[in-house]
Amino acid sequence: MKKIEISINGNKIEVPSNYTILEAARENGYRIPTLCHDDRLKPSGACRMCVVEVEGARSLVTSCSTPVRAGMVVKTNSDRVVNSRKTTLELLWADHNYDCLTCNKAGNCDLQDLCYEHDIDPLDGPYIKYSSNHVDKTNEFYIFDEDKCILCGKCVRACSELEGVGAITFSGRGHHTHISHPFEKEMLLSDCVSCGTCVSVCPTGALMEKTNAKFRNWDIDKKVKTTCTYCGVGCQLELVVHDNKVVRIDAPADSINKGITCVKGKFGYKFIDRDDRLKMPLIRKKGKLVESSWDEAYDLIASKMTSTLENYGPDSFAALSSARCTNEENYILQKLFRGVIKTNNVDHCARL
Numbered sequence: 001m002k003k004i005e006i007s008i009n010g011n012k013i014e015v016p017s018n019y020t021i022l023e024a025a026r027e028n029g030y031r032i033p034t035l036c037h038d039d040r041l042k043p044s045g046a047c048r049m050c051v052v053e054v055e056g057a058r059s060l061v062t063s064c065s066t067p068v069r070a071g072m073v074v075k076t077n078s079d080r081v082v083n084s085r086k087t088t089l090e091l092l093w094a095d096h097n098y099d100c101l102t103c104n105k106a107g108n109c110d111l112q113d114l115c116y117e118h119d120i121d122p123l124d125g126p127y128i129k130y131s132s133n134h135v136d137k138t139n140e141f142y143i144f145d146e147d148k149c150i151l152c153g154k155c156v157r158a159c160s161e162l163e164g165v166g167a168i169t170f171s172g173r174g175h176h177t178h179i180s181h182p183f184e185k186e187m188l189l190s191d192c193v194s195c196g197t198c199v200s201v202c203p204t205g206a207l208m209e210k211t212n213a214k215f216r217n218w219d220i221d222k223k224v225k226t227t228c229t230y231c232g233v234g235c236q237l238e239l240v241v242h243d244n245k246v247v248r249i250d251a252p253a254d255s256i257n258k259g260i261t262c263v264k265g266k267f268g269y270k271f272i273d274r275d276d277r278l279k280m281p282l283i284r285k286k287g288k289l290v291e292s293s294w295d296e297a298y299d300l301i302a303s304k305m306t307s308t309l310e311n312y313g314p315d316s317f318a319a320l321s322s323a324r325c326t327n328e329e330n331y332i333l334q335k336l337f338r339g340v341i342k343t344n345n346v347d348h349c350a351r352l
């Protein structure tokens with residue numbers, strides 16, 4: 001791509017001509033705060049946090065959606081820019097149910113961080129407070145709290161552009177603009193497939209996982225990168241661990257799955273700590289399932305398979321393997337059945 005020269009905060013830099021100002025700034029070490037931007041989504045310029053001053057432009061421009069042009073002179077941190085960001089944050093606060101004391105998002109909230117950085121006083125803003133008192137808890141896995149929504153639109157775009165579902169949209173006008181599901185119905189009745197992508201991208205606590213775990217984000221012990229075991233796609237996940245328990249699943253945006261998961265990968269982890277989880281093999285003895293050792297279970301399986309093979313032949317067997325296993329495990333299973341037992345009765349759940 002052809003390179004052009006622009007100036008940011010008095011320094012001349014060369015950047016590809018198809019860049020936005022935000023891309024040019026970030027790649028060259030200039031921080032511009034954003035709330036609605038996500039590299040995976042089309043820029044929308046909705047939150048106005050990324051505004052910058054461009055010489056010759058009548059008003060401040062949104063850096064996420066403005067392309068660079070040769071000779072452009074940009075200021076990312078002038079008084080005018082910082083004052084505009086402060087006003088934007090004050091307006092967001094006026095529309096916000098700020099309960100950072102008890103909000104599960106505290107410590108992991110872009111809005112909280114930016115208000116702290118810009119010295120916003122939550123109790124002394126100049127704007128009239130507005131509250132809708134609308135909280136939707138009908139989804140099994142997450143809640144939507146409208147009073148914590150800053151209308152950045154990331155959830156709407158993620159649902160449509162990343163997930164291809166389009167279960168949510170903007171509705172209403174002016175002060176009554178809000179995120180809604182079709183026909184203003186509750187979340188449960190929408191097309192939502194509960195993938196949780198909107199929850200992952202939300203910069204505030206408006207969309208939050210339902211969790212029984214009590215933890216604060218600054219108390220998280222570690223994040224463990226892992227591969228989801230639910231299917232053969234192999235999405236990359238981060239297990240968020242507190243007090244030796246998985247309390248949340250994050251999906252990093254820079255992973256192979258671009259931070260997108262399905263409902264199982266994002267929310268299907270609570271079985272890990274369930275008391276009734278099966279941890280040992282069970283053998284039916286006198287009509288009752290009894291816990292056994294692995295050795296005992298394997299011996300039983302081997303003896304039953306051997307006697308069945310002798311009495312009924314290879315085609316009395318069939319193997320059904322699983323998308324939850326690795327390619328290597330599936331390969332070994334078909335090898336055992338074709339090579340050792342000598343039957344071609346082999347199939348796989350993913351073919352269904």
Ligand code: SF4
Nearest residue numbers: 099100103106109205
């Ligand atoms: S969403 Fe963020 S700013 Fe709002 S109450 Fe929760 S932590 Fe505070």
Ligand code: SF4
Nearest residue numbers: 159192193195196198
């Ligand atoms: S959970 Fe997934 S499908 Fe449902 S609204 Fe969010 S992004 Fe859309």
Ligand code: SF4
Nearest residue numbers: 149150152153155202
């Ligand atoms: S719910 Fe979250 S992601 Fe969606 S518009 Fe509101 S703040 Fe943005």
